[in-house]
Amino acid sequence: MRFASKIAAAASGALLLVALPVGAQAQSKLDEVLARGHLIVGTGSTNAPWHFKGEGDVLQGFDIDIAKIVAKGLFDDPEKVEFVLQASDARIPNVVTDKVDITCQFMTVTAARAQQIAVTIPYYREGVGLMLPAGSQYADYAALKAAGSAVTISVLQNVYAEELVHQALPEARVDQYDAQDLIYQALDAGRADAAVTDQSSIAWLLVQQPGKYKDGGYGWSPQTYACAVKRGDQEWLNFVNTALHEAMTGVEFNAYAASFKKWFGVDLPPPSIGFPVEFK
Structure with a gap:
């Protein structure tokens, strides 16, 4: 009986081991950020027109506007973002160690970098x-x-x-x-x-x-500029990609176009209506 009980217990344990990863799935960064109530973004402060301090020591630039677009998607409020100023060589480490939720800092996409972090869809081509x-x-x-x-x-x-x-x-x-x-x-x-x-x-x-x-x-x-997020969290990557995509092609286009005009002096043509421009 004791042998039979051990077999039953072992079988039950095996089932628990199989089921546990599903029930104990790691929380997505998306849920973590929503619960916190603001987005934490790694960026710089010395490279106009991307990220720099202007009048009143206010952080501004195209990267800053991109981060605010993501915050708007999360909270319907572009100001719900905390910026962590970092050197260029901290762009990847700060994402990997969860010091920031995302890096938006004119980061050039390379295959080598994509092995360390997950890169978003491009938001600029330099x-x-x-x-x-x-x-x-x-x-x-x-x-x-x-x-x-x-x-x-x-x-x-x-x-x-x-x-x-x-x-x-x-x-x-x-x-x-x-x-x-x-x-x-x-x-x-x-x-x-x-x-x-x-x-x-x-x-x-x-x-x-x-x-x-x-x-x-x-x-x-x-070269391509994109934001960086931690590897292994597809929900968070999907969300950031959606926010960026709709800024460049959809409901938040006006915000993206206004920023592009402000920093680069270029009037962007609005996305064509009808067949999605991504597949042309």
């Missing part, structure tokens, strides 16, 4: 461009390229900087500087004919200083 003085003797990219070695390009110092410039202007002279503002100073002082920088930076400077610079009209080296 690239490199050419910025010229408004009164430059060169009209645009085509004129710079035609000038060959007669043009000098300023660029932020990097092991790939010369290669990056020569992808667009194979014969140009390249001057590297160790700070972003120095590449613009070289342009202003006439030491450079054009500056190579992120296209978002060009758009931002054209908004902030109208009439001073012009866009060379050529972009290359594309």
